Structures are given as C-alpha cells and as structure tokens.
Amino acid sequence: MAQRGRLGVMYDRDLPPEGLADLARRVEELGADDLWVVEDLAWAGAVSSAAVALAATSRLRVGIGIMPAPLRNPVLLAMEIATLARAFPGRLVAGLGHGVRDWMAQVGAAPASPLSLLGETLEVTRTLLAGGTATLDGREVRVDGVRLVHPPAEPPPLVTGVLGPRSLELSGRLADGTIMAEGQGPGRIATALGHIGRGRAGHGRPHELIVFTHLFAHDDPAVVEAATAPVIAESQAFLGVPRSEVHLAAGDTATALERVGVLWEAGADTVVLRPIGPDPLSHLRPVLTAARR
Secondary structure, three states, rough: OOOOOOEEEEOOOOOHHHHHHHHHHHHOOOOEEEEEEOOOOOOHHHHHHHHHHHHHHHOEEEEEEEEHHHHHHHHHHHHHHHHHHHHHOEEEEEEEHHHHHHHHHOOOOOOOOOHHHHHHHHHHHHHHHHHOEEEEEEOOOOEEEEOOOOOOOOOOOEEOOOOOOHHHHHHHHOOOOOOOEOOOOOOHHHHHHHHHHHHHHOOOOOOOOOOOEEEEOOOHHHHHHHHHHHHHHHHHHHHHOOOOOOEEEEEEEEHHHHHHHHHHHHHHOEEEEEOOOOHHHHHHHHHHHHHHH
C-alpha cells in the first residue's frame, strides 16, 4: 500500500446531530486523524457541528467540508471561524464551496457569478483571519474597512470543495487546499492536480488535497454489492462518469484499505471515509484499526 497520508472520517449528513459528539470521541480513540462535518441545505449547520466535535475531542483535527459561500456574509464567516480557531487552536480546517445551484436558488441566495463570489469570499475571509482590514468593492462581495477584534493567532487553513476546471484553478490560487467529492479516483485526482497546479504557479504555497470516499467494509461480496449500488449510481449521475470509474473503499477490510491507499498513491494528502449506512462504526472500526497497524 502507498505511504499513509492523513485518514479522516465524515459524520454523514443523515446521522442525527445528537450522535456527533460520541462518534467523534470514538474515531479519535480508534486513531483517526480528522473528523469532517458537512453542510447541505436543511441538514445540520457546519459551524455548530464543528464546535460540537471540537469540544468533544482533544486531538482530532475537525474539518468543515463545506460551507456554501452564498449562504454567508464573509465577515460573519470570518468571525465564526476565528472564534473556533481561538478556542481550539491548530485543530480546524474551514471549507467553502459554491453551494448546489438549485439549493441556493431555493433560498434566494444564487449569485450572478459563483466563481467571483467564492474568490472574493476567500480573499476577504483570509484578510480578516490574518488580522488585516478588509475593503473590497467586488462583483459579488462588498466590505468597507472591517477588521476583526479577535483574530486568531494562527489562522486556520481555508480550503474549497469544488469540481470544475476554473474552480479548481481558483482553489490553487487562493485556498490552502481542495476537497474532492466522493466517487473520484486516480484519473480524476490527476486532472484536478493539473488545474490546481496552474493556480498555484504564481505562489507555490503548500496545498492539501483532501479526497472524500465512501466506505463499506464487509466480507460478503453480495452484501457489498447491494449496499454500494445506490451510492455508485448517485456518483455516476453527479460526476457524469461510467460506473467503472466510480471509486470507493468497499470490500473486506484489506480491500477497503487498499482502495484508500490507491487515493494516497494518486496524490491525496488526506482521505476522508464516508461510511455507508446507519452503523458507521461497523465499517470504521476494522479499517481504522488495520490502518493503525
């Protein structure tokens, strides 16, 4: 297997919020590096979820993957991130994205230019978290002379969850990392790294590639096939790729972990496991234990 990178766990959006603290503690005990929370429209709020996970643990890095930029004023966003970063220094990664277009329209928040909004939000948020004064009369964001009273001593990484070539290039230019959604394997990673690299060409700052992948660990191939079929179909539709190109960590423990290793080998710095089904620990326990060895 490829040399081990960071290994994280996603708290699935379908799991109840009241179970988050317990799962965070359990995956920390099992040796995971990260716990990631998500924010999709009408599910749970990402900032409050991150606060719960951070307060329940002592070592885990907690990632937000992702907050839709159209739903947040960048000054309020920076205030929220700064509060968590000061209370839990060195343990937060804050992720931003365009948001699902239909969902943003559903709440009256669809921007004229999603790419401009994300870029301008990143610029303002980064300036504020670094203790600077933000002023911008942009295409989508307008801020006039705002400075945080309590900026963090160490600003947390700002990463983006994006998919298209222009957005990936923007991420390389302005963000500290990129999140790749579930279903994407080595070929998609190579393509994404090319776009990100073009964005990074002007500065060369470190850039973390975070790849989400579904997990289903079971010894019976028939059980694995039945459980993963709907997930594969969903990834096919979302990514627009053939079934054979959908990547996930599924099979017995050794096979699932090998599939994680393929992502590290392809260039992922961090792989985040998204267990399928209502009992995430039944899949996480054997895989995290094996990964530790």
